[in-house]
Amino acid sequence: MPHDGSGPTTRANWSPYDNNGGTVLAVAGEDYVVCAADTRMSTGYNILTRDYKKIDQMSDKCVLASAGFMADAVTLKKTLKARCTTYEFQNDKPMGCVSFAQMLSNTLYYRRFFPYYTFNIVAGLDAEGKGAVFTYDAVGSYERTNYSCQGSGQGLIMPVLDNQLKTVSPLVLPAQSSATPLSESEAVDLVKDCFATAGERDIYTGDTVEIWIINKDGVRKEYQELKLD
Amino acid sequence: MIPTRVSHNPIIGPGVVPFGVDPAYDAQYKLNQAPRSHVASHGQGKPFTVEPGPHQRTQYPYVTGTTVLGCKYKDGVMIACDTLCCYGSTKRYKSVERIKKVNSSTIISFTGELSDFHYIVSLLEELDTTDYCEDDGSELAPWEIHSYLCRVMYNRRNKFDPLWNSLVVAGVKHGRTFLGTVGMIGQHYEDSHLAAGFGNHMARPLFREKHTDDMSEEDARKLMEDCLRACLMRDKTMMNKFQIAKVTAGGLEISEPFQVPMNWGYEKFKDPTKHAVGAW
Amino acid sequence: MFMTRSEYDRGVTTFSPEGRLFQVEYAIEAIKLGSTAIAILTKEGIVLAVERRTQSPLMVPSSLDKIMEIDSHVACAVSGLTADAQSMVEHGRVQAQNHYFTYNESMPVRSLTQSLCALSANFGTDDEDSMSRPFGVALLVAGHDVDNGYQLYHTDPSGTWTAYKAKAIGSGSEGAQTTLQEEYKDDMTLKEAENLALSTLKAVMEEKVSTANVDMASVAPKYEIYSKDRIKEIIERL
Numbered sequence: 001m002p003h004d005g006s007g008p009t010t011r012a013n014w015s016p017y018d019n020n021g022g023t024v025l026a027v028a029g030e031d032y033v034v035c036a037a038d039t040r041m042s043t044g045y046n047i048l049t050r051d052y053k054k055i056d057q058m059s060d061k062c063v064l065a066s067a068g069f070m071a072d073a074v075t076l077k078k079t080l081k082a083r084c085t086t087y088e089f090q091n092d093k094p095m096g097c098v099s100f101a102q103m104l105s106n107t108l109y110y111r112r113f114f115p116y117y118t119f120n121i122v123a124g125l126d127a128e129g130k131g132a133v134f135t136y137d138a139v140g141s142y143e144r145t146n147y148s149c150q151g152s153g154q155g156l157i158m159p160v161l162d163n164q165l166k167t168v169s170p171l172v173l174p175a176q177s178s179a180t181p182l183s184e185s186e187a188v189d190l191v192k193d194c195f196a197t198a199g200e201r202d203i204y205t206g207d208t209v210e211i212w213i214i215n216k217d218g219v220r221k222e223y224q225e226l227k228l229d
Numbered sequence: 230m231i232p233t234r235v236s237h238n239p240i241i242g243p244g245v246v247p248f249g250v251d252p253a254y255d256a257q258y259k260l261n262q263a264p265r266s267h268v269a270s271h272g273q274g275k276p277f278t279v280e281p282g283p284h285q286r287t288q289y290p291y292v293t294g295t296t297v298l299g300c301k302y303k304d305g306v307m308i309a310c311d312t313l314c315c316y317g318s319t320k321r322y323k324s325v326e327r328i329k330k331v332n333s334s335t336i337i338s339f340t341g342e343l344s345d346f347h348y349i350v351s352l353l354e355e356l357d358t359t360d361y362c363e364d365d366g367s368e369l370a371p372w373e374i375h376s377y378l379c380r381v382m383y384n385r386r387n388k389f390d391p392l393w394n395s396l397v398v399a400g401v402k403h404g405r406t407f408l409g410t411v412g413m414i415g416q417h418y419e420d421s422h423l424a425a426g427f428g429n430h431m432a433r434p435l436f437r438e439k440h441t442d443d444m445s446e447e448d449a450r451k452l453m454e455d456c457l458r459a460c461l462m463r464d465k466t467m468m469n470k471f472q473i474a475k476v477t478a479g480g481l482e483i484s485e486p487f488q489v490p491m492n493w494g495y496e497k498f499k500d501p502t503k504h505a506v507g508a509w
Numbered sequence: 510m511f512m513t514r515s516e517y518d519r520g521v522t523t524f525s526p527e528g529r530l531f532q533v534e535y536a537i538e539a540i541k542l543g544s545t546a547i548a549i550l551t552k553e554g555i556v557l558a559v560e561r562r563t564q565s566p567l568m569v570p571s572s573l574d575k576i577m578e579i580d581s582h583v584a585c586a587v588s589g590l591t592a593d594a595q596s597m598v599e600h601g602r603v604q605a606q607n608h609y610f611t612y613n614e615s616m617p618v619r620s621l622t623q624s625l626c627a628l629s630a631n632f633g634t635d636d637e638d639s640m641s642r643p644f645g646v647a648l649l650v651a652g653h654d655v656d657n658g659y660q661l662y663h664t665d666p667s668g669t670w671t672a673y674k675a676k677a678i679g680s681g682s683e684g685a686q687t688t689l690q691e692e693y694k695d696d697m698t699l700k701e702a703e704n705l706a707l708s709t710l711k712a713v714m715e716e717k718v719s720t721a722n723v724d725m726a727s728v729a730p731k732y733e734i735y736s737k738d739r740i741k742e743i744i745e746r747l
Contacts, residue, residue, distance in 0.1 A: 012289045012393075016386050016414055041418055046429050049418040071383050071415030087612075091620045093656060095612070102613035114387075127655065 017069050017117045018043055021204025022054055023153030024065035025194060026123040027165065027187045028131030028146045030179045032215040035123035036191045037065045038153075038199070038226060039208045050207035050228065057219065059084045060094035062124035063212050064104070067151025068138070069117035076116050080104060097124025101134040101142060108140030115139050119150040125214055131179055146179055153198030153205040160194055188213065192224050199226040290342040290393040292316050294327050295466045296428035297338045297397045298456050299408050301421045301442055302449035305477035306399040306408045308336065309453050311461070312486055313468040314343045320468060328474045328483050332357055335371040335400035336474050336481055337378075340426035341413065342393035349392060352381065371400025371407040371476075375417070383415030395425035401476045424456075427464045432456035446475070458489045521633040521642055532643055536589075536666035539645040543588035545681035545713055546575060547706045548649040549689070550661040550674050553699040554729025555651035557586040558706035560679070560714055561722045576726045576734060580605035582615050583652030584732040588679035589666075590645040597644060600628050618652030622662040622670050625650070630668025643667070647678045653730035675705075681713025688712060699729055703743050711747065718744055 024037040041052035055065045056077050064080065066073035083103060087095045095103075101122050108116060115138045122134040135148035147165050149157040168176040180187065188211060195209040206229065211222040249255070292314050299308040314322040327346075328338045331353050339346040353374065360368055369377070375398040385392050391413045398409050410425055411417040422436040435456050444452070453473060461467045469491060474483040497504065521532040546559040559575040576586050577594070579601040587594035604624045608616035625648065632640045643666040650662040650670075663678065664670045675693045677685035688709045697705070707725070711718040725735040725743070735743075 014391060014393075014413065016389065016391075018412075018414060018416055020416065043416070046433075048416075048429075049420045049423075051420065052418055069416070071379075071386075071417070074379075074417075075383060075415075090623070091617050093617075096614070099612035099614050103611050106611055 017072075019068065019117070019152075020048070020052075020070040021152045022052075022067040023149065023151040023157065023195070023198055023202070023205045024054055024067050024119070024121050025149040025157060025161075025191060026065065026121045026133040026147065027161070027182070027191060028123070028133045028179055029182060029184060029187055030131065030177065031125075031129055032184045032187070032213060033123045033125060033131035033133065034184070034187045034191055034211060034213050035063050035065055035121065036195065036209055036211040037067070037151075038195060038205045039210055040204065040206045041070060042204050045203075047207075053210055055210055055212055056081070057212075058095070058100055058122075059088070059097075059124075061214055061219070062095065062097035062100045062122065063214065063219075064100075065121045065123070066118045068119045072116040073118045076107065076118055076120075080107065096127055097122060097132050097134070098126055100124070101132075101144070104134075104136065105140040105142045108136065108138065112139050119154075121148050121150055123212070123214065125216075129216055131214075149194070151205075153195075153202045156198045156201055157194045160197065161190075164190060184213065184215065188222065195224065195226060290345075292321060292343040293393075293466075294325065294340050294343060294346075294426075295464055296424065296426040296432070296460045297327070297340055297395070298424050298428050298432050298436075298453060298460075299338075299397050299399055299410075299422065300436060300440055300449060300453065301406050301408050302444050302446055303442075304446060305401045305475055306406050307446075307449060307453060307473055307475040308338050308397055308399050308408075309457055309471055309473040310338050310340075311457075311468045312470045312472060313466070315466045318466065320466070323468060323470065324486070326472065326483075328472055329353075330481060330483065331374055331398075331400075332360075332368040333480065334368065334402040334476065335374050335398065336476060336483065337374070337399075338397045338425075338474075339394045341395060345392040345394050346396075349378070349381070349394065349396070370402040370405075371398055372405075372409070372419075374398055374400070375407065375409040375411065375419075379411045379415055379417045382411050382413060382417075386414040397423065397425050399474075399476055400481075401478050404478070427467075428456070428460050431460045431463055435459060454489050458491065461489070462491065530667075533667045536643040536645045537647075540589040540647045540665070540678060541680060541682070543590075543647075543679045544575065545677060545679035545685060545710060546586040546588045546649055547677045547685055547689070547710055548586055548651050548661050548673070548675065549693070549697070549702040549706050550651070550659055551697045551699050551702045552659070554653075554702075554727050555659055555661055556699065556702040556706045557584060557649065557651055557726045557728075558703075558710050559586050559588075559724045560681070560710060561724055563722065570721050574724075576724050578732045578734075579621065579650075579652075580609075580615065581731050582654065582728065583618055583621055583650065584726055584728055585651065586649040586678075586726075588647050588682075593644040593646040594648065596640075597625050597628060597646065597648065600638075601625050615654055617654045617656060618650065618660045619657065619662070621652065622650045622664060626664050626668040626670045628668075629664065629666060649673075649676055649678060651728045653728055659728070659730070677709065677713075681710075685709045685713045699727065703727075704746060707740075707743050708747050720744070 021042040022038055026035040037054035039051050041048045055063050058064050084095045120136040124132050126132045133145050133148050134142050135145055136142045147161050165180045198205045206226045209224040213220045294314050297310040310327045312325050314325045328336055329350055330336055378396055393413055395412045400407050409419040410423050421442050422440045424432045439452050457471055469488045470486045472484050472486055518531050544560040544562045549556045557576050561570050561573045563570050577598045578584050605616045629644050632643045648664045653659050661673050662670050663673050663676045675689040692705050716722055720737040720740050725740050727733055
């Protein structure tokens with residue numbers, strides 16, 4: 001090959017994004033919400049750490065779980081947490097999860113042309129104390145649902161949730177509750193099964209599942225070990 | 230920077246002008262596109278051309294360091310790396326101190342571009358000077374240094390002008406042992422053991438097998454040397470001249486350069502293709 | 510007396526040695542020249558009543574707007590320089606809409622009041638939207654939100670805000686406030702509050718009360734400005 005620069009060159013290249021993997025999931029009940037995420041952080045075929053928590057509490061009864069690019073997720077969460085604190089000072093109440101959901105959407109959309117590469121789920125209790133799950137795309141489209149799953153294990157878990165939790169169509173009149181009929185402990189068991197399944201087949205899901213349960217008594221956490229491979 | 234021209238609209242905004250609307254702008258654009266000849270200022274030597282086109286940020290690194298390893302142990306934390314910085318694949322600078330003391334409780338090291346690391350060190354020195362001028366005896370903790378570096382790296386990636394490094398930060402303060410890393414686009418984590426660069430592939434499996442948080446300094450040092458050897462023997466951009474630095478509650482210590490014993494004399498190394506059926 | 514004052518009258522942000530800001534005090538005085546405005550809070554809602562002072566028979570009374578909507582759940586009655594009130598209300602409207610845009614909920618009444626007061630207290634600074642003098646206006650901010658129900662706040666040019674059950678501002682405020690103090694009851698109905706507001710206003714007005722010289726509105730829980738017919742009905746009820 002000639003060394004005059006005319007041949008192809010291989011150089012170190014860079015991208016502003018990385019996919020650090022991970023799965024996040026949430027299920028809303030009549031008076032509770034369960035939010036879960038694995039704690040693996042990967043890049044390519046490397047596991048960087050087995051202890052990266054993807055769920056953070058944003059306000060009183062509202063948590064945010066993000067998969068995708070961790071540096072974006074951390075930045076996003078720092079920004080939102082600061083806004084929640086300011087909100088609490090200005091309005092003398094913790095930010096509700098419906099408000100938080102809207103704020104997250106706006107925050108993501110403001111970065112429409114250099115997006116946060118994050119896949120988010122907001123879980124919390126709404127003003128009536130009912131479980132609420134909000135699911136997003138990277139640029140802020142969002143929807144309130146009664147269950148959702150995002151991240152690397154989405155394709156494995158979502159069909160299971162559809163099968164187990166599909167409830168009455170919102171088209172049915174008179175309107176019926178869209179919350180899952182499961183009890184809190186049944187929902188937690190389902191979440192554990194889902195992660196065990198995803199951990200089996202998805203290399204980006206594993207190590208530990210962190211499960212947050214929010215109900216009228218407050219916030220509680222449970223952990224389940226997954227395979228390390 | 231000359232923006233992309235669009236033809237569907239005569240003028241859609243400042244700086245976005247199609248050909249023919251503004252002759253002065255067209256001239257400037259043409260100038261930027263043309264290859265430019267340069268002759269050295271003393272007038273000797275052959276003229277050389279500079280590639281045409283708009284200004285570009287750092288697109289690739291020049292002088293680079295490779296693997297840094299770090300692990301916690303019973304009394305504190307240690308990090309290790311070689312003293313080599315390569316110019317492409319040339320082993321160019323062989324006595325670079327790649328571990329830097331930041332303050333009395335923190336050390337950092339790097340992989341990637343040496344000059345970018347110098348810049349990062351200058352930022353930290355600036356911080357430390359500001360801190361010193363406060364004259365309250367307080368210094369930044371290792372995790373605060375780490376957090377600061379995370380923001381620096383992330384902000385530079387946001388400007389599409391990254392600092393081409395992975396950094397390892399280690400230290401002990403207020404009875405807490407810290408070991409963390411941050412990459413060139415701001416991705417970061419803390420762990421009991423970690424590796425930046427090629428060591429991710431070679432050393433971390435060894436750490437995962439043998440490392441415990443409560444191992445003695447002696448054991449940790451031995452494990453570290455094993456890991457360095459594993460990296461050295463498979464990474465052509467590494468050199469057998471290492472430094473290990475440790476931080477404990479008692480202070481920090483960066484070792485003099487040393488070598489790890491190596492053996493390339495194994496029978497199977499002598500004629501590597503002998504037992505490999507179908508090899509070249 | 511006047512001489513000592515004037516030395517500290519040049520800068521709006523300069524305290525006198527006795528610890529007073531004269532320009533702010535003058536601004537508060539200016540409100541006492543304004544038309545009377547009354548607000549009464551009940552468990553069923555809040556009533557606002559203001560006096561319209563037409564200075565000439567050729568003036569069109571409806572162009573004097575002293576009750577303004579900030580959002581569908583908050584309104585205010587003003588007394589003092591109405592032009593300043595317009596600026597403040599405009600600011601409040603933007604804040605309320607921004608809050609809804611960001612948080613998908615109506616802006617809490619107290620937050621909105623605080624935001625108006627922050628603007629009031631921001632005179633004499635280098636900020637872009639800062640006034641060179643204090644606003645010469647007092648507001649009665651009446652609103653309803655999910656968390657704290659009906660709320661009535663009084664704001665003055667110093668940026669101080671206070672919650673009230675019933676409050677009168679403007680030229681007739683002294684007499685009106687005494688009446689409100691005597692007549693107010695915690696379990697009033699909205700209808701009784703309408704009567705009290707208008708009768709109190711009537712007592713302090715120089716002119717005879719008519720649909721042309723008073724304006725009324727309520728927040729119960731949405732803002733509603735009263736029609737002439739409705740005001741006429743209340744006048745007849747008195």
